[in-house]
Each structure stands twice: as C-alpha cells, then as structure tokens.
Amino acid sequence: MDLDALIAGVKDGDRRALSRAITLVESGRADHRAQATALLDAVKDPDRQALRIGLSGTPGVGKSTFIERFGLMLTGQGKRVAVLAVDPSSTRSGGSILGDKTRMEQLSRDANAFIRPSPSQTELGGVARRTREVIALCEAAGFDVVIVETVGVGQSETIVAQMTDIFTLLLAPAGGDELQGVKRGIMEIADLVLVNKADGELKAQANRTCADYAGALRLLRKRDGDPEGFPKALTVSAMDGTGIETAGSEIQELARYRKETGHWDRTRAAQNRHWFNDAVRQGILRHLTRDAATRDQMDDLGAQVAEGGVAPSAAAKQVLDRLFPPGE
Amino acid sequence: MDLDALIAGVKDGDRRALSRAITLVESGRADHRAQATALLDAVKDPDRQALRIGLSGTPGVGKSTFIERFGLMLTGQGKRVAVLAVDPSSTRSGGSILGDKTRMEQLSRDANAFIRPSPSQTELGGVARRTREVIALCEAAGFDVVIVETVGVGQSETIVAQMTDIFTLLLAPAGGDELQGVKRGIMEIADLVLVNKADGELKAQANRTCADYAGALRLLRKRDGDPEGFPKALTVSAMDGTGIETAGSEIQELARYRKETGHWDRTRAAQNRHWFNDAVRQGILRHLTRDAATRDQMDDLGAQVAEGGVAPSAAAKQVLDRLFPPGE
Incomplete structure (x- = not known):
C-alpha cells in the first residue's frame, strides 16, 4: 500500500481513501499497526475539528431512525456527517450493528454522509481505541460532524464519552417502573437526554417521561463548564421530525458555549492525554x-x-x- | 520492631498492637512497606469478616453525629466497631478529618470502638490503598463492623465502594435547586441514601427530600444481587436517634441477602482481584x-x-x- 497516497487521499476527503485508511487502522496485524500509527500522525490537522457527538440508547428506542433524521438535517445544512459505532457485542450481525445499511437507507445514499460499521473485534478496549482513531481520520478528512453510536452495554458509554465532545442519551417513553431500564452511570455522563417517539399515542407518555428525567437531572450537580439548564431533557420524534431541529440547536449551543469558555479545548487536551x-x-x-x-x-x-x-x-x-x- | 509480636497482638485484638500495625502500613519507607506486606499476609484470616460500610456525605450533613449515634447503637448490641476515614484533601486539619476526636466524643471513649484518623498523604490513590489495608487489619483484629467515612470529593467514593460491602450516602434536607449538590456518580454507587436532620423544623423538608431521592433512585436499574426495593432512601435523625435502628437493620438485611445469594463472596473476590x-x-x-x-x-x-x-x-x-x- 502506498502510504503517501493514502495520506493525501484522506486529507482530500476522498471516501475510498478514508475507507482504506479505516481498514488499516482496524487491522490487528503488527505491520499494519505501524503503518496506521504513521498515518494517524501524518494526517492530523489541529485546524480541522469535527463536532463529535456520542449517542447511546438501548435497542428499540429508535437510534437508527433518529440518526437518519438527524443526519439528513445536518447534510441539508451543507454539513458533512460521519456515523460510527462502538458495539463490543456485535458478533450477532457479522461484526456490526450498522452492517445493515438499510437501517439508514436515505442517509447511506447521501453524498455528504459516511456510515461505517463497527469493527468485529471482541475486546471492548480494542474497539474503543480503534474508534477513537477512526474519529481522528474522519476529522482529518474534513467531516463537520461525527456521530458515534453505542448500545447501552457495559462500559462502552464511558469510553465513548472520553472521545466525544457531547454525549446524548436516546430513550423511549415508559411508565413507572419501566424507567429503571436506564443503566446506572449513563445519566451521569449525558449532556442531553432525548425521549423519542413523542408522536401519536405515545406523545403524552413521552412528555411525562421527559419531565421525570428532567426532574432526576436536576438532582445532579451542574458540571463545570456547562451553561444553566444543562444537562437537559427534551422530547423528539424521529418518525415525524418533531424536536429534531431543537435537539440540533441545543447541541450547537452547548458546543458554542464550551468553546467560548475554553472548556472545549481543555476537554480535548485532557482526552488526548488520556488516550x-x-x-x-x-x-x-x-x-x-x-x-x-x-x-x-x-x-x-x-x-x-x-x-x-x-x-x-x-x-x-x-x-x-x-x-x-x-x-x- | 518485633514483627511476630505485632502479628500476635493484632490477631488478639490488642488495640495498641493494632495502632502500631496501622502506623506501619501507613508508612512510606521502603523497609516499613516490606514489613507491612509480610504483616498483612500473616494476619489475614478468611474466617474473620467484618461488615464494611462506606459512608459518604458533604461537610455539614452531620456525618460525625451520625457515626457516633450509629456506632453506639452497634457497640450497645455487643459489636466491636472501627471507624476509618479517606480524605485526600485533609491537610487543612493537620492530616485528618477525624483528628479532632471530640467530633465523636462518646464513641471515642467506648472500649468496643476504635477510631483512626485519615493518614496525611496527599495522593488519593496512596491513601486508598493504605485504607484498604487498614480495613484488613481491623478485620484481622476481630472487629465486627468497619465504617469508612469519606467526604464527597473527587473519586474517593468510587474507591471506597471498591473496598466496602455496603455504600451509604448521608444527605441533609434541601429544597428545589439545592438538590443539585449531590456529586454525579455517587448516587450510582449508593445502596442506601439517608436523609439526616429529620427532626424539628426540618422534618417535613427531610421527608420531601427523601421522596425526591426515592423517585430518582427508581429511575436507575436494579443491580444484580440486590433485593427488591434497593437502593433505598430513608430519613434519619442523628440528633434524636429517629430511624437509626431502621437504617441498621436495612444494612443488615441487605448484607444477609447478599451473603445468601453468593453476591457477597463474589464481590469480595472481585475486589481482591482488583486490588x-x-x-x-x-x-x-x-x-x-x-x-x-x-x-x-x-x-x-x-x-x-x-x-x-x-x-x-x-x-x-x-x-x-x-x-x-x-x-x-
């Protein structure tokens, strides 16, 4: 493989080059690892920063429908969007929760979107490190937004939070004891809780669920570097589009605030040191x-x-x- | 120092020997460390297990009054009680949040109680490892209950949870936005949330605060190995003693349940591996x-x-x- 051509291709935002670079980064072979390390160091460009959004949610809450709707809104605004996944338990679908691109049919055909399945490694730590490097490749390739999807298992949320700028939790409407379904620890790292399916018969229930979580979030201490009102709970409907633009502008607002206060740069520096x-x-x-x-x-x-x-x-x-x- | 005499003294439950053993374990000197390692391995006895209780709470919630009242209840039941502290930021009081034993005046004079101040190390990791070893010494000396107190700073709660069997969070009554005072992450590890000062004028407010936290706890998933109803929120008054016995029996009940289900042994084994x-x-x-x-x-x-x-x-x-x- 011609490493210099690959480096140039990634920097030009060439999709085939990016795909090949990702495959190299995900490889377990020692010689590939050495090339990947050289590639990552060569393509990095401090002036190219994507907005990295972590998205967590258990199966069935409508993550794919949400990402499709949210992603199309962003590409409609002229932004380039990459969608990645961290899923340590993904052997069930041949190594990828995103393997079936029909899950995001419209977005996968969008020239400004890039959807990449989760690598089929079994060890979470390994998947996580590769995902961080794939994010870096997408940034170097000029993407404006990188969405990292994860299912609510084990420690994957904490790891994804260590490589993203803003962490979002997607929930389905639920009543009473069903609310216990949120894994301990996830609420602690969420910047935004989105209650999906706020449409049709579930609308009232979604509003109640949202109010419950808003109440629970108020019990937690405001984090340094966050504006008033965050973490925040909102209702959305990935199906009919309600609340998607609001969710997008809340994320942009939080990102803007954190950049202004220096929190953004400090967090990125700390994340780099961590990795x-x-x-x-x-x-x-x-x-x-x-x-x-x-x-x-x-x-x-x-x-x-x-x-x-x-x-x-x-x-x-x-x-x-x-x-x-x-x-x- | 005669190590064999020290080992025998600790095993006999001799308080002076225990104090000297703790000083040895807390020492930073390399030769002391080697002796401490030998001592810890010699005194350990799988048949002697104390109930290890972690207790967290921000300054002002009444931790010392609670521990005094709770400890006296236990010694009144014929139990031997040790009280330790993890406080990385304790330089303010000469290296110890418990340095002033007048904080627990009655308990410190009780022949069945042993109160040990926090070591004056600045590095949290170091303090934590030493505290785990001091717990092991107290167990070897035949104490029935070891209470590990920590203030709500940094990661000390997570570390204390890794060395105790049951984790308790002590709170003061609060209204509305004041509830934000609970540090993110602590609610996640609490087995029992105790709202203190449920007496006099604050009683109604304590009940409301307790109901708020009970509601918030229901939003979290029940952990493996826990009976229905846990984590639980209760009101107590360390001042007039209301609810202290109930808190004690809830802790005993949870311990009994976990022992019966094997969760207790599995957790201890995992904690040992962790350390x-x-x-x-x-x-x-x-x-x-x-x-x-x-x-x-x-x-x-x-x-x-x-x-x-x-x-x-x-x-x-x-x-x-x-x-x-x-x-x-």
Missing part, C-alpha cells in the same frame, strides 16, 4: 502478557487472591519482584 | 516513573499530545519503543 497514557499502559501490559511466565503467575496469584489465600499486596510483590529483581 | 491488579499496575508505573528518562519523555510527549502536536498512538509508540526496544 496517550492509555496507549502506554496498554502497551506495557500487552508486552507483559505476551510473556508467558508473567501471564501464568498473574493467573495463578489472581485466583489465590480471589479466594483469600494470599493478600493482594503480597501477591503483587511476587509479580513485581520477578519483573524487577530487587537490587538490580 | 491485586491495581498493586501490580501501580508497582510497574512506580518503577517506570522512578526512571528519570521515562518520566521526562512522558511529561514532554504528554504536553505535545495535549496541544495536538503529536497523535496519542504515535507518542505512545515512542515511549514503548524506548522501554522495549524492537527486536529485543
């Missing part, structure tokens, strides 16, 4: 687990520690003494 | 940061990464290539 430290840590741990003796010792001591047979600090000392012999 | 992995990771990182070349390179690259001058993965590669030269 740098994460990459060093992962690299060290990967090096250690490749070492069979360390791996066996960690497994063995881990089981003993779990059973209470050895104290955690004493077990750790055994590993560390073998890695870095005292007196060396 | 083992944490100790190995910290040990490796400590070894690396002691190395001046690595430290300088990380600082330098971290600043470049934050500014966007170099991609996180490319920066990490530079560090890793120096630590583990390719081809070695």
Whole structure:
C-alpha cells in the first residue's frame, strides 16, 4: 500500500481513501499497526475539528431512525456527517450493528454522509481505541460532524464519552417502573437526554417521561463548564421530525458555549492525554502478557487472591519482584 | 520492631498492637512497606469478616453525629466497631478529618470502638490503598463492623465502594435547586441514601427530600444481587436517634441477602482481584516513573499530545519503543 497516497487521499476527503485508511487502522496485524500509527500522525490537522457527538440508547428506542433524521438535517445544512459505532457485542450481525445499511437507507445514499460499521473485534478496549482513531481520520478528512453510536452495554458509554465532545442519551417513553431500564452511570455522563417517539399515542407518555428525567437531572450537580439548564431533557420524534431541529440547536449551543469558555479545548487536551497514557499502559501490559511466565503467575496469584489465600499486596510483590529483581 | 509480636497482638485484638500495625502500613519507607506486606499476609484470616460500610456525605450533613449515634447503637448490641476515614484533601486539619476526636466524643471513649484518623498523604490513590489495608487489619483484629467515612470529593467514593460491602450516602434536607449538590456518580454507587436532620423544623423538608431521592433512585436499574426495593432512601435523625435502628437493620438485611445469594463472596473476590491488579499496575508505573528518562519523555510527549502536536498512538509508540526496544 502506498502510504503517501493514502495520506493525501484522506486529507482530500476522498471516501475510498478514508475507507482504506479505516481498514488499516482496524487491522490487528503488527505491520499494519505501524503503518496506521504513521498515518494517524501524518494526517492530523489541529485546524480541522469535527463536532463529535456520542449517542447511546438501548435497542428499540429508535437510534437508527433518529440518526437518519438527524443526519439528513445536518447534510441539508451543507454539513458533512460521519456515523460510527462502538458495539463490543456485535458478533450477532457479522461484526456490526450498522452492517445493515438499510437501517439508514436515505442517509447511506447521501453524498455528504459516511456510515461505517463497527469493527468485529471482541475486546471492548480494542474497539474503543480503534474508534477513537477512526474519529481522528474522519476529522482529518474534513467531516463537520461525527456521530458515534453505542448500545447501552457495559462500559462502552464511558469510553465513548472520553472521545466525544457531547454525549446524548436516546430513550423511549415508559411508565413507572419501566424507567429503571436506564443503566446506572449513563445519566451521569449525558449532556442531553432525548425521549423519542413523542408522536401519536405515545406523545403524552413521552412528555411525562421527559419531565421525570428532567426532574432526576436536576438532582445532579451542574458540571463545570456547562451553561444553566444543562444537562437537559427534551422530547423528539424521529418518525415525524418533531424536536429534531431543537435537539440540533441545543447541541450547537452547548458546543458554542464550551468553546467560548475554553472548556472545549481543555476537554480535548485532557482526552488526548488520556488516550496517550492509555496507549502506554496498554502497551506495557500487552508486552507483559505476551510473556508467558508473567501471564501464568498473574493467573495463578489472581485466583489465590480471589479466594483469600494470599493478600493482594503480597501477591503483587511476587509479580513485581520477578519483573524487577530487587537490587538490580 | 518485633514483627511476630505485632502479628500476635493484632490477631488478639490488642488495640495498641493494632495502632502500631496501622502506623506501619501507613508508612512510606521502603523497609516499613516490606514489613507491612509480610504483616498483612500473616494476619489475614478468611474466617474473620467484618461488615464494611462506606459512608459518604458533604461537610455539614452531620456525618460525625451520625457515626457516633450509629456506632453506639452497634457497640450497645455487643459489636466491636472501627471507624476509618479517606480524605485526600485533609491537610487543612493537620492530616485528618477525624483528628479532632471530640467530633465523636462518646464513641471515642467506648472500649468496643476504635477510631483512626485519615493518614496525611496527599495522593488519593496512596491513601486508598493504605485504607484498604487498614480495613484488613481491623478485620484481622476481630472487629465486627468497619465504617469508612469519606467526604464527597473527587473519586474517593468510587474507591471506597471498591473496598466496602455496603455504600451509604448521608444527605441533609434541601429544597428545589439545592438538590443539585449531590456529586454525579455517587448516587450510582449508593445502596442506601439517608436523609439526616429529620427532626424539628426540618422534618417535613427531610421527608420531601427523601421522596425526591426515592423517585430518582427508581429511575436507575436494579443491580444484580440486590433485593427488591434497593437502593433505598430513608430519613434519619442523628440528633434524636429517629430511624437509626431502621437504617441498621436495612444494612443488615441487605448484607444477609447478599451473603445468601453468593453476591457477597463474589464481590469480595472481585475486589481482591482488583486490588491485586491495581498493586501490580501501580508497582510497574512506580518503577517506570522512578526512571528519570521515562518520566521526562512522558511529561514532554504528554504536553505535545495535549496541544495536538503529536497523535496519542504515535507518542505512545515512542515511549514503548524506548522501554522495549524492537527486536529485543
């Protein structure tokens, strides 16, 4: 592969080049990884910043319909939109919750939209790091908005929040105890809660659900760098389009406010540092687990520690003494 | 110091030996650390398990009055109670939020109670690891209940939740927007929310606050291993004692349920593994940061990464290539 041609292609916003670059970044091969690292460093351009939006929601809340409607609104405003997905449990659909592009039929045919399925890796940490790099590629290719979709499983929301500027939670109308369906931790990171399906028979219920969440959000402390009123709960209908423009302008307003206050730049800097430290840590741990003796010792001591047979600090000392012999 | 005598003293529940053991565990000296590690491994006894309760609350909610009242109820039931504190920002009071034992005057004079101030370390991670080890010492010394107090700053709650069996959040009555005072993330880990000061003029307001939090808690998904109705919100009065016994029996009930379902053992095993992995990771990182070349390179690259001058993965590669030269 001609790396220089690929770099130039991505910078020109060429879709085929971008697709090939993403495939390179997602590859697990060591030689591809080295090329990917060089590519990412070569294409980065501090002057090209997309608005990165994280979107979470359990299956059935209408994420695809919402992204289609929201994405078409943005392309209608002349913006270029990329849609990515983080889905660690996606083996069910051949490695991708977005594999079926018919989910977003109109948007996938839009020349200003780019939809990329989730890579078929099984380890969440690996998927996450690749997704962060794919976001960077989309930014370098000149996209204005990057939407990162995730389903409400495990820690994927926290990880996506670490690589996006604004985090949105999409919910369906629900009554009473059904409200318990929101996974603990997600409300904590949401900037905007959108209650979908505010149309037809569900409209009144959507309004009540929205009021419930607005009340719950008021119980949480306002975060540094946020304007009054955020995090906010709104109703939308991805089906008939109600509230989609309002959701879009609230996101733009929050982004504008954060840029003005310097919060945006500080967050991006902190995120970059986070991913740098994460990459060093992962690299060290990967090096250690490749070492069979360390791996066996960690497994063995881990089981003993779990059973209470050895104290955690004493077990750790055994590993560390073998890695870095005292007196060396 | 005679380590064998210290080990025997701790196992006998001797208070002076326990105090000396804690001082040893809290010491930063390398030779003390080696002795502490040996001590911790020697005293551990899987048959001695205290009920470990985490208690969080911002200053002014009445934590000391609550602990005093709650602790005296427990010692009145013939139980031995230890009270510890995690407070990373405690330099203001000479290194301890519990330094002033007059805060819990009656309890501190109780022969069945043991109150230990927070160590005066500045780094939260270090304080946390030491606190986990002090809990282990108190368990080995035969205490029935260990209460770990923390103020609502930073990540201390998450860390305390990783070393306790049941996590309790103490709140003061509040109206309307004041409710925003709860730090994001704390509600997520609380098993029990206690609204204090449900007495005199504040009683009605405490009931309303409690109802608000009960409503908010219902919006969160029930956690695996919890019985119906948890997490729960209750009103208490540390001043006149109202609700203290109910809070105690709810905690006992939750503990009993979790023991019966195996959740208790699984959580403890997972916590032990967590602290083992944490100790190995910290040990490796400590070894690396002691190395001046690595430290300088990380600082330098971290600043470049934050500014966007170099991609996180490319920066990490530079560090890793120096630590583990390719081809070695």
